[in-house]
Amino acid sequence: EDKPNLLQHVRFQSWNFENILTWESGPDSTQDTVYSVEYKVYGKKPWLAKEGCQQITRQSCNLTAETSNLTELYYYAQVTATSPGGQTTKKRSTRFNLLQDTAIKQPDVTCVPKVSSVQVVIHPTFTPIRGQDGRPQTLQDIFQDLLYRLQLQVNHTYAMHLEGKQKEYEFFGLTPDTEFLGNVVIFIPNWYKKSAPYVCRVKTLPDRTWTYS
Amino acid sequence: KTLRLGSCVISTNLQKIQSTFSEIRDSVQAEDRNIDTRILSKSLSLQDTEPSDQCCLLRRVLRLYLERVFKNYQTSDPHTLRKISSLANSFLTILKDLRLCHDRKTCHCGEEAAEKYGQILSHFEELAPQAAVVKTLGELDIFLQWLEETS
Amino acid sequence: DGVAVLPAPQNLSVHSTNMKHILTWSPVVVPGQTIYYSVQYQGEYESLYLSHMWIPSHWDSPIAKPECDVTDDITATVWYNFRVSATLGSQTSAWSILEHPFNRNSTVLTPPKTEVTKDGSHMVIELEDLGPHLEFNVVYWRSEPDAEERSKLIKNGGISVHLQTMEPGAKYCAKAQTLVKAIERRSAFSRVECVEVEGEALPL
Numbered sequence: 001e002d003k004p005n006l007l008q009h010v011r012f013q014s015w016n017f018e019n020i021l022t023w024e025s026g027p028d029s030t031q032d033t034v035y036s037v038e039y040k041v042y043g044k045k046p047w048l049a050k051e052g053c054q055q056i057t058r059q060s061c062n063l064t065a066e067t068s069n070l071t072e073l074y075y076y077a078q079v080t081a082t083s084p085g086g087q088t089t090k091k092r093s094t095r096f097n098l099l100q101d102t103a104i105k106q107p108d109v110t111c112v113p114k115v116s117s118v119q120v121v122i123h124p125t126f127t128p129i130r131g132q133d134g135r136p137q138t139l140q141d142i143f144q145d146l147l148y149r150l151q152l153q154v155n156h157t158y159a160m161h162l163e164g165k166q167k168e169y170e171f172f173g174l175t176p177d178t179e180f181l182g183n184v185v186i187f188i189p190n191w192y193k194k195s196a197p198y199v200c201r202v203k204t205l206p207d208r209t210w211t212y213s
Numbered sequence: 214k215t216l217r218l219g220s221c222v223i224s225t226n227l228q229k230i231q232s233t234f235s236e237i238r239d240s241v242q243a244e245d246r247n248i249d250t251r252i253l254s255k256s257l258s259l260q261d262t263e264p265s266d267q268c269c270l271l272r273r274v275l276r277l278y279l280e281r282v283f284k285n286y287q288t289s290d291p292h293t294l295r296k297i298s299s300l301a302n303s304f305l306t307i308l309k310d311l312r313l314c315h316d317r318k319t320c321h322c323g324e325e326a327a328e329k330y331g332q333i334l335s336h337f338e339e340l341a342p343q344a345a346v347v348k349t350l351g352e353l354d355i356f357l358q359w360l361e362e363t364s
Numbered sequence: 365d366g367v368a369v370l371p372a373p374q375n376l377s378v379h380s381t382n383m384k385h386i387l388t389w390s391p392v393v394v395p396g397q398t399i400y401y402s403v404q405y406q407g408e409y410e411s412l413y414l415s416h417m418w419i420p421s422h423w424d425s426p427i428a429k430p431e432c433d434v435t436d437d438i439t440a441t442v443w444y445n446f447r448v449s450a451t452l453g454s455q456t457s458a459w460s461i462l463e464h465p466f467n468r469n470s471t472v473l474t475p476p477k478t479e480v481t482k483d484g485s486h487m488v489i490e491l492e493d494l495g496p497h498l499e500f501n502v503v504y505w506r507s508e509p510d511a512e513e514r515s516k517l518i519k520n521g522g523i524s525v526h527l528q529t530m531e532p533g534a535k536y537c538a539k540a541q542t543l544v545k546a547i548e549r550r551s552a553f554s555r556v557e558c559v560e561v562e563g564e565a566l567p568l
Contacts, residue, residue: 040248042248042251043248043249043251043254044249045249071255072255073355073358076248094239094242095238095239095242095248095351099358100231100235100354154483154486154526155483157483157488157524158483158486158488158490158523158524158525158526159524159525159526160526161525161526172529173485173486173529175484189228190214190227190228190361191231192228192231192232224548226545226546229439229546233439279409279413283409283413284413284414291419291420294419295419295422295437298407298409298410298419299407299439299440301407301409301410301413302407302408302439302442303439303440304409305407305409305412305440305442306440306441306442309442
């Protein structure tokens with residue numbers, strides 16, 4: 001009897017450790033096909049049913065809480081699709097590596113224009129992961145080598161570059177009353193991770209100081 | 214990247230190795246049928262090993278990869294073959310650097326290194342040969358994570 | 365049956381500059397015919413543990429020219445062997461092997477071409493783009509006695525980078541060198557270039 005294909009592309013999609021399992025319906029599935037999700041730690045036996053994702057009709061399941069242990073970094077998930085007639089298809093994700101497979105969202109940044117400079121303040125990015133003290137961990141807590149790369153495009157020919165681990169930066173020596181394009185990226189060298197850029201368009205303030213000759 | 218293994222200090226390009234492995238990771242791990250067990254178990258990790266024994270443990274695991282994993286992994290795909298060659302030659306570079314530490318007597322093999330490597334080897338040999346090769350190759354990201362945390 | 369009638373390519377050698385490695389050989393000439401070549405390589409690992417194994421260069425399809433960019437085949441700082449064979453229709457030559465194995469740490473590193481300019485009071489440098497494997501160390505200073513040298517690591521060439529904001533009436537200079545972390549080597553410095561900001565030096 002031909003096995004129905006009710007399900008395909010089971011995979012983890014992860015941003016800043018927010019781990020969502022997604023899948024797509026298969027050629028043989030219908031509106032009434034239901035899905036049940038299980039997960040497990042690689043190297044350990046039991047598959048565990050994910051509460052809240054049993055017999056569901058939607059095609060995603062938030063596994064963040066179940067897959068956020070920094071000492072158990074490698075996970076699998078699998079989805080069983082069941083048709084109204086009771087036929088099933090079971091498909092497994094690839095091995096999910098918590099540190100390697102999470103993508104980094106753009107940073108939370110405030111650009112502050114002044115007369116001849118632009119100040120850039122980067123706010124910490126919290127993750128769902130908790131430390132041993134129960135406190136939510138920031139990306140910087142987790143990735144020790146995390147650094148910020150800032151660029152201010154001065155005009156069409158060149159840009160100013162700053163880089164570091166601190167949260168506050170300032171581009172000096174700018175022309176008053178002029179527009180600049182700022183760009184801030186989170187970079188994690190060890191894991192070859194680079195966030196989407198935060199972009200801010202700012203204009204330095206007019207210079208109202210009176211010069212007495 | 215600088216790896217500090219007790220008094221043995223070497224530098225290596227973990228990023229490059231990491232990005233090379235990521236190109237074949239999913240296909241290699243998909244060949245691993247037995248996901249209930251793990252060869253490089255957490256309790257045997259390099260970073261939780263006495264610093265004075267880290268160099269020796271690393272040397273032995275590198276040799277396991279060079280002599281029994283890369284050598285016996287079977288693939289007809291040229292792309293995979295090239296990536297395996299790149300990984301193997303990068304591991305060989307690290308092993309050659311560690312040999313310098315061994316020559317300078319900074320790569321001592323103590324009880325902990327022998328005990329941990331013994332367990333890794335017994336996990337490896339419990340499996341059928343080709344299954345062991347595929348699983349150990351699939352766990353290369355675990356091994357790189359160990360190196361990452363040792364740096 | 366494709367017996368090796370065709371002569372094997374000769375004079376294989378690798379020319380490497382700034383981490384770009386080109387394998388060349390003397391062409392096999394058959395008047396009026398196009399000869400194709402296949403390139404394979406073996407890293408030090410293969411020669412030690414799998415000596416029978418040769419790996420097709422990433423240029424899978426046969427090559428018509430007597431040269432091949434093997435940069436992407438050489439991914440570790442170990443010795444590499446190369447071999448080339450010629451093909452004409454169903455005829456295939458024997459393999460010809462590189463006489464001396466190649467190691468990328470012997471690549472020739474040249475200082476980058478630089479252009480130091482100013483935009484108002486800003487000192488700007490543009491560096492030659494020498495490919496993805498190279499970074500640049502730029503050293504810059506204010507041209508005065510006991511000047512303090514500052515340096516900046518620039519990840520890639522081909523873009524203009526701001527070095528510092530300058531004071532009127534002073535001269536500022538810069539030079540650059542190529543860096544390759546993978547082989548832990550650097551080039552000589554480029555020639556020094558200076559720019560000056562008009563106007564009088566500010567009163568102290």
